[in-house]
Amino acid sequence: MRTTHVPVPPPASDTEGTMESHPAPGGHSVRTRSQHQRRKRIVQAAAALASRGGVEAMQMRTVAERAGVALGTLYRYFPSKMDLVVAVVGEELDLLESSIERRPPGAATPSSRAVDVLMRATRGLMREPELADALIRSLIMAEVQTPFGDRMTGLLLRVSADGLSLEEASEEQTDLAGSLASVWVQELLEMLRGRRTYDQIQRRIETAAGRLLADI
């Protein structure tokens, strides 16, 4: 019935599928390569469609057609629409992370660095509102464990507590960064609903960050 992450042995499931069954490292398995391509085509098609009319436009049949695969194949790679959305979000997050790496926030206090990152993410997402809307909502709905919140929390810890990773952080630090991420997500939602302006979000994020990350 529902999205049951069953024991089917489909192709790679994560962004980088280097955990094949055979340890052969050499690049020879044509199968796997073409499957990676297929996967990429699918995700691209999905993202393209979603950045137009949002989730609605991202119909499974359409995605399949546009990616040049059969509907059944699409479902083999992504057992549900949500899984596909999660994959698309993953790509977006990759983008954000590499952007952060390229141009790390330079502000003085932990909280202002965090605000910097969050607002940068906000801008990035709002560049494609339809896509952002589709992605955020779907993610929140997702039954599956979404690395979204965790990745954002990790990112926040990294920039605010200078290089701290999720593992090294104290429980309280994780809690605080996680809370800030929660606030951000909700604000983003409100913005997508048209109930917040960019400036309002900035103010609220600043207020929250100032308190939550005061002495991180």
Place this chain on the structure above:
Amino acid sequence: MRTTHVPVPPPASDTEGTMESHPAPGGHSVRTRSQHQRRKRIVQAAAALASRGGVEAMQMRTVAERAGVALGTLYRYFPSKMDLVVAVVGEELDLLESSIERRPPGAATPSSRAVDVLMRATRGLMREPELADALIRSLIMAEVQTPFGDRMTGLLLRVSADGLSLEEASEEQTDLAGSLASVWVQELLEMLRGRRTYDQIQRRIETAAGRLLADI
């Protein structure tokens, strides 16, 4: 197309529908009364079904059948499944608010009173996990403006800043209470996903509230 709050003049749309077209005060309009009943039957049926198998079990056909109305009628009262969900949530919030009124949080600090309320709400919701899951997720997805966040924010302001209402509060106070509500919602979601225990939530809420409501 999507849920368009069109200008159809259906029955009462809110919990209390006393804004009829004709000013006749006398209790004679049999229509309206029976409509209230119908509405109540529908919401009850919906809640009952949802507390079993979640949103999935709360199918429009089933709700209609169980409430003893035609599918078309159901859609007349609630233009979309989401509207129905919102109504069910409304009832739950009413319950929480009256519970707070009956037994107000007695803790000493604003933040501990807020924590008290939030954890009470958490317990209440977790009593029917399927229902809670269905409701929270649907609400977050909702295109419609859901009074959920705002009501919770108002409630938090009321208990923490002793009787302060949403209107009287300063912008910063509203922001802070709103942020705490955001954190709570996200934690609830994580709990429903099975990624948080009750104690973890409590700890995180306490941590966040301690900072956010420190000097409210």
Place this chain on the structure above:
DNA sequence: CCGCAAACTAGAACAGATTCTAAAAGCTGT
């Protein structure tokens, strides 16, 4: 009591996600 307009009903119809099936295509080892 009559006729109107709104509300209700039963059920068909439509839409998009998901599942299922039978057949074709692609690999792999021999």
Place this chain on the structure above:
DNA sequence: ACAGCTTTTAGAATCTGTTCTAGTTTGCGG
């Protein structure tokens, strides 16, 4: 090149939210 396997494919079929249609019921003003 062949048998045995998995992957893809095309397409039908299923499921549930939503819409539509035609006919019936209900309450009201006259």
